[in-house]
Amino acid sequence: MQDMSPPRKNRSRHRSADKRAILRDHYLFGKLTAHQIESLSACVVTRSVKRGTNMFAKGDPGTSLYAVGAGTVKISVPSVDGKDAVFNVLSNGAIFGEIALLDGNPRTADATAVTDCELFVIERRDFLPLMREEPEIALKIIEILCAKLRRTTEQAEEIMFLDLPSRLAKALMRLEAETALAASTRQSAQSRHMVRRRRTACGALSRRAA
Numbered sequence: 001m002q003d004m005s006p007p008r009k010n011r012s013r014h015r016s017a018d019k020r021a022i023l024r025d026h027y028l029f030g031k032l033t034a035h036q037i038e039s040l041s042a043c044v045v046t047r048s049v050k051r052g053t054n055m056f057a058k059g060d061p062g063t064s065l066y067a068v069g070a071g072t073v074k075i076s077v078p079s080v081d082g083k084d085a086v087f088n089v090l091s092n093g094a095i096f097g098e099i100a101l102l103d104g105n106p107r108t109a110d111a112t113a114v115t116d117c118e119l120f121v122i123e124r125r126d127f128l129p130l131m132r133e134e135p136e137i138a139l140k141i142i143e144i145l146c147a148k149l150r151r152t153t154e155q156a157e158e159i160m161f162l163d164l165p166s167r168l169a170k171a172l173m174r175l176e177a178e179t180a181l182a183a184s185t186r187q188s189a190q191s192r193h194m195v196r197r198r199r200t201a202c203g204a205l206s207r208r209a210a
Contacts, residue, residue: 019044019120022067026095031140039134043126047119055111055119061106062100064123068092071117078111089114101127102141 023029029040047107049055055066058077066073069100072091076084087109090096096111101124131138 018069019067022069022095022120023056028098028141028144031144036137037136039130040122041136043130044120045120045123047121049113049117049119051056051113051115053113055113056097056107057077057110058107060107062097062103062105063125064121065095065097065101066111067095067120069118069120072114073117074114075109076112084110085106100124
């Protein structure tokens, strides 16, 4: 029977593009340059896990960040009576465990594969040397975390001083602004990629003409 699957090289290139896009679209790495995203993606290891696999449990050492390339992951905490309190259900493109990548403290919840999953993993032992080699990445991440802390403080003030309709209106306005910013960031990255491709093509044509 003829093998209709795509060449192994193409599958690898497609997977690599996916991990870059996931990193670029996440709040923690959204302000990094294309070169910095490339450096970060070089730390990524791909893992396939079966349904029901527990990636980590509450209290485990925080040693890595995970991104969902394919599949679904449940973030939960076991209760006293043995039932899980589900905090979140994550699918393609979601990142979890990012704070442990920075502070290395114990996990605050369980992460379990709801389906068979392909995960992109960045180990803290690989991430920290990159921060030392490229301090600009660390500075941008600090800037982003400070902005997130400011937003958290604003939200706490809104809960204390605003009524529900006002809080909802502000939340919708914030969501609209964040969505527009994310779309602008993706468009800028695509434009830079197109410019690089055109320059490469022009350079090749110039060498042929010479």
